[in-house]
Amino acid sequence: MKKPPILVWLPADHRLLGTGERSMPFLVLGDKYARAVKADAHAQPVLFPLVDADQIDELLALVDGVMLTGSPSNVHPTRFGADLADPTLMLDEARDDLTLGLVQACVAQGVPLLGICRGFQEINVALGGTLHQKVHELPGHSDHRQSPDGSYEEQYGPSHTVRFEQDCVFARWAGADHAMVNSVHGQGVGRLAQGLRALGHAPDGLVEAFEVEGAQAFAYAVQWHPEWKVAQNPLSVALFHAFGEACRARQVKRLGR
Incomplete structure (x- = not known):
């Protein structure tokens, strides 16, 4: 009998696409994320487009x-007790409604969890941490943004190093105590949530990678974008491979096979 596919849930973004009176709501998933799950975690990405928070357990x-x-x-600043500092900030409260509860459920139930960029920030906020809304305006911090006018190759190209904690899982995946990442x-992370352990920092001290301490299963997150051209980056390859292996172990437990 053919084995069932490994299923990985990715949240949809809620976007208005089009202009003026011709704009309409869409549910959106970035192609590069889905492809990284399929090609590099060797799993099938799935969407539950119109999920209510009270459905999380049954869908997990x-x-x-x-x-x-x-x-x-x-993530909307009110989710971590702050006022909105920039009224032009693109927000998605419908996604917040889902993902903050989804994080808590994954941790409680031992479901493998990987957070990338916004997902990294969602995990921190869901577990009680805070965010800096404008890292580039903080004294002693770098500008972690990229020009929107640059090509995608430029935007997702190597930007700065991340130094990893000694002997942590990221150092093992990278085969070194540091790695070059995009930005x-x-x-960015303001106060790291209780129960999270920082495993990597940018040169300006900003947290770039963490783990959920004592997690029952894979529970890691990064501020950079490892899904960009995974095959060209050994750290990204190792990260998605480890995530996929954790998902396979979860399936064995889930299906009893």
Whole structure:
């Protein structure tokens, strides 16, 4: 009998596409995230487009992992007790409504969890942490944004190093105590949530990678974008491979096979 596919839940973004009176709501998933799950975690990405928060548990029972993607939108500052500093900030409160509860459920139930960029920030906020809304305006911090006018090759090209904690899992995946990463974000971790352990920092001290301490399953997140051209980056390859292996282990437990 053919084995069932490994299923990884990715959240959809809620976007208005089009202009003026011709704009319409769409549910959007970035192609590069889905392809990284399919090609590099060797799993099938799945969407539950119109999920209510009270459906999280019943839908988690159907999947083997969750990957929280990056997005042009940001976690709403009210979710971490702050006022909105920039009224032009792209937000997605419908996604916030889902993902913050989804993080908590994954941690509680031992569902493999990988967070990327916005997903990294969602995990921190869901577990009680805060975000800096404008990292580039903080004294002593770098500008972690990229020019929107640059090509995607430029925007997602290597930007700065991340130095990893000694002997942590990221150092093992990278085969070194540091790695070059891209940087495409305006917000960043302010106060790290209790129960998270920082495993990597940018040169300016900003947290770039963390783990959920004592997690029952894979539970890691990064501020950069490892889904960009995964095969060209050994750290990204190792990260997605480890996530896929954790999802396979979850399926064995979930299906009893």
